[in-house]
Amino acid sequence: MILPEKQITIISGHYGTGKTEFAVNLAIRMAGSNRQTALVDLDIINPYFRSYERCRELESAGVKVYVTSNQGTMDIPALPPDIMSIFVNAGQQSLIDLGGDPVGARVLGYYRPQLEQVDFDFWFVINQRRPENATVEQIRHCLQLTEAMSGRKVTGLINNTHLGRETSAEVLLQGDMFAASVAAELNLPLIYTTVERKFAAELSGHLIGTLFPIDLYMIKPWELSEEKGGHFAWLLEK
Amino acid sequence: MAKELWKGNEAIAEAAIRAGCRCYFGYPITPQSEIPEYMSLHMPKVGGIFLQSESEVAAINMVYGASGAGARVMTSSSSPGVSLKQEGISYICSAELPAVIVNVMRGGPGLGTIQPAQGDYFQATRGGGHGDYRVIVFAPANIQEVVDLMQDSFELADKYRMPVMMIMDGMIGQMMEPVEWKKPAVKLEDLPAKPWATTGTKGMRAPNVINSLFIDPNASNDHNMRLHAKYQHIIANEQRYETAETEDAELIFVAFGTPARLARAAARLLEEEGIKAGVFRPITIWPYPYDALYEAAAQDSVKAVVTVEMNTGQMIDDVRIAVRGCKPVSFVGQAGGRVPTPQEVAAAARLALGR
Numbered sequence: 012m013i014l015p016e017k018q019i020t021i022i023s024g025h026y027g028t029g030k031t032e033f034a035v036n037l038a039i040r041m042a043g044s045n046r047q048t049a050l051v052d053l054d055i056i057n058p059y060f061r062s063y064e065r066c067r068e069l070e071s072a073g074v075k076v077y078v079t080s081n082q083g084t085m086d087i088p089a090l091p092p093d094i095m096s097i098f099v100n101a102g103q104q105s106l107i108d109l110g111g112d113p114v115g116a117r118v119l120g121y122y123r124p125q126l127e128q129v130d131f132d133f134w135f136v137i138n139q140r141r142p143e144n145a146t147v148e149q150i151r152h153c154l155q156l157t158e159a160m161s162g163r164k165v166t167g168l169i170n171n172t173h174l175g176r177e178t179s180a181e182v183l184l185q186g187d188m189f190a191a192s193v194a195a196e197l198n199l200p201l202i203y204t205t206v207e208r209k210f211a212a213e214l215s216g217h218l219i220g221t222l223f224p225i226d227l228y229m230i231k232p233w234e235l236s237e238e239k240g241g242h243f244a245w246l247l248e249k
Numbered sequence: 250m251a252k253e254l255w256k257g258n259e260a261i262a263e264a265a266i267r268a269g270c271r272c273y274f275g276y277p278i279t280p281q282s283e284i285p286e287y288m289s290l291h292m293p294k295v296g297g298i299f300l301q302s303e304s305e306v307a308a309i310n311m312v313y314g315a316s317g318a319g320a321r322v323m324t325s326s327s328s329p330g331v332s333l334k335q336e337g338i339s340y341i342c343s344a345e346l347p348a349v350i351v352n353v354m355r356g357g358p359g360l361g362t363i364q365p366a367q368g369d370y371f372q373a374t375r376g377g378g379h380g381d382y383r384v385i386v387f388a389p390a391n392i393q394e395v396v397d398l399m400q401d402s403f404e405l406a407d408k409y410r411m412p413v414m415m416i417m418d419g420m421i422g423q424m425m426e427p428v429e430w431k432k433p434a435v436k437l438e439d440l441p442a443k444p445w446a447t448t449g450t451k452g453m454r455a456p457n458v459i460n461s462l463f464i465d466p467n468a469s470n471d472h473n474m475r476l477h478a479k480y481q482h483i484i485a486n487e488q489r490y491e492t493a494e495t496e497d498a499e500l501i502f503v504a505f506g507t508p509a510r511l512a513r514a515a516a517r518l519l520e521e522e523g524i525k526a527g528v529f530r531p532i533t534i535w536p537y538p539y540d541a542l543y544e545a546a547a548q549d550s551v552k553a554v555v556t557v558e559m560n561t562g563q564m565i566d567d568v569r570i571a572v573r574g575c576k577p578v579s580f581v582g583q584a585g586g587r588v589p590t591p592q593e594v595a596a597a598a599r600l601a602l603g604r
Contacts (some may be wrong), residue, residue: 235591
C-alpha cells in the first residue's frame with residue numbers, strides 16, 4: 012500500500028461522497044505505519060458526521076487531531092491558530108478533511124500563503140452512487156468549481172463509490188470502472204479505490220484503482236449494537 | 250433504476266419536486282439548510298419558485314398565499330424556525346389550505362443545539378398555535394420512507410385541505426442512505442382541480458373567499474364543528490404504524506423516527522439474552538394509532554412497554570392513553586442533541602422487566 016508522500020494531503024469532493032470516512036481511515040493507516048500523522052477537521056459546512064467525532068479513535072491510534080470552531084459542534088466556523096503548525100512541522104504528515112462541495116473548499120484560500128511554502132497533494136473524492144456525482148460532466152463541473160474556489164489544482168482522484176449498508180461487490184466493481192474512466196477523461200491519477208474490508212479479499216486483483224480497505228468509523232448510532240467492542244468499545248462502557 | 254445514495258435533506262427536497270411541489274418558501278437553519286439549498290438549485294429547472302424569505306414568519310405566510318392561489322407548496326425549517334411558523338399554521342388550518350411543512354428537529358428549548366432531537370412532538374401533535382386545529386404528522390424513520398411519504402403528504406394535504414407535517418430528527422436529515430425512486434414523478438396536469446382556489450373569476454363565477462375570521466359566534470362554532478368532523482374522519486381513516494416482532498413479545502418498545510432504529514438494535518441485543526422484544530412504530534403521530542398499540546400491549550405475553558425518545562418524554566403521554574393502564578409504561582431517552590445507544594435502550598428494557 013502506497014501512502015501519501017507529501018507533508019500535506021487535502022481531501023475534498025462533493026458532499027456525501029465519503030471524504031470523512033476515507034480521511035479517518037487514511038490517517039489511522041498512516042499512523043499505524045509509524046508516521047507522525049495529523050488530521051485537520053476543516054469542515055466549516057456541516058456539524059454532523061465529522062471526522063472530529065472519531066477524535067478518540069484517532070488519538071488512540073496516534074493521530075493528532077485539529078478541529079474548527081467549538082470542537083466541531085458549533086454552527087460558527089472558526090479557524091483556531093494551532094492549525095498553522097501543520098505547515099511548519101516538516102516531520103509530520105497532515106491530512107486536511109474539507110467540508111463538502113466547492114463552498115467547503117473555500118477555506119483553503121485562508122491558508123494560501125502557507126500552501127505556497129509546502130509540498131501538498133489535493134485529492135478529490137468521488138462516489139458514482141451519489142446522484143450529483145454520476146457522470147464525468149457533473150464531476151468535472153464540481154471539480155473545476157472546487158479548484159476555482161480554493162485556488163488550488165486537484166492532483167488525484169479517490170474512488171469511494173459505495174451504497175451505504177447496501178454496498179455489493181457489483182457496486183464496487185462498477186464504481187471502479189467508472190472512476191478509471193473519469194480519471195482518464197480528467198487526466199488525473201486514480202490514487203485509490205476504497206473497498207469496505209469485508210469485500211477486500213473478493214475484489215483483490217479485480218480493480219483498476221489501488222485497493223484501499225476501509226473500516227467503517229462514521230457509523231450511525233443504531234449500528235453500534237453490531238459492534239462487539241472493537242474501536243467503539245469506549246462508547247459502550249457504562 | 251439503480252439505487253442512489255442520498256442525504257436526507259436533499260432527498261426531502263427532490264421528493265417534493267417529484268411530488269409536484271412548485272413553490273418553496275423558507276429560511277436556512279441547521280440541520281435542514283440543505284433543503285432550501287437544493288430547492289434553490291433545482292426548483293428553477295422545473296419552472297418552480299424558490300424564495301428565501303426574510304424570516305420563517307414570512308415564509309409560512311407566503312405558503313398561505315401560494316396555497317390559496319392553488320399551488321403545491323412547501324416550507325421547511327428546524328425547531329426554532331417551526332416555532333415561528335405556528336401562527337401561520339393555525340391560520341392555514343382555519344382557512345383550510347393544503348401545504349406540506351417539514352421540521353428537521355434539533356435540540357431545544359430556545360436556541361438549543363444543532364444536534365438531533367425530538368423535542369417538538371408536543372408542538373407537532375398538540376398544535377403550537379392557537380385554536381382547535383390539527384395537522385396530519387408523518388414521522389419517517391429512514392430516507393426511503395421520507396421519499397415514499399412525500400407524495401402521500403401532498404395528496405393528503407390536498408384531499409383534506411390542511412397542512413401535513415413531516416417531522417424527523419436531524420440525524421435523518423443529515424445522514425446518507427440508499428434511495429430508490431419507486432413512483433414516477435407527478436405530472437402537474439394530472440393533479441385534481443382546486444375549484445376553491447383564488448385563481449381569478451374571469452367574470453365567470455362568484456369570487457372564492459379564503460378566510461379565517463368568523464366574527465359571529467354561531468358561524469365560528471359551525472366552522473369549528475366542521476373542522477372537528479374532518480379531524481374525526483382523519484382519525485378513523487389515516488392512522489399508520491409499523492410493527493416488528495411484537496407478536497408474543499415480552500416487552501414492547503414504542504418509538505418514532507431514529508429511536509425506532511435504536512429500539513430495533515436494542516431488541517436484537519435482548520434477543521441474545523433470551524428476551525423477546527418487539528418494536529411498535531407509529532408512522533403517523535397524529536392521528537396516533539392508539540387502538541393498534543393497545544392491541545399489541547394487551548397481549549398476555551407483554552410484561553412492560555418502554556417508550557424510546559430523543560426528548561425527556563413526550564410521546565409517552567400518547568402511549569399511556571393507548572395502553573390504558575393495562576401494562577406498566579416506562580421511558581428511556583435523552584434530550585438536547587445526544588442520541589442514546591442501543592445498549593442504553595436495552596438496559597432500560599431489562600430494568601422494566603425487573604432483570
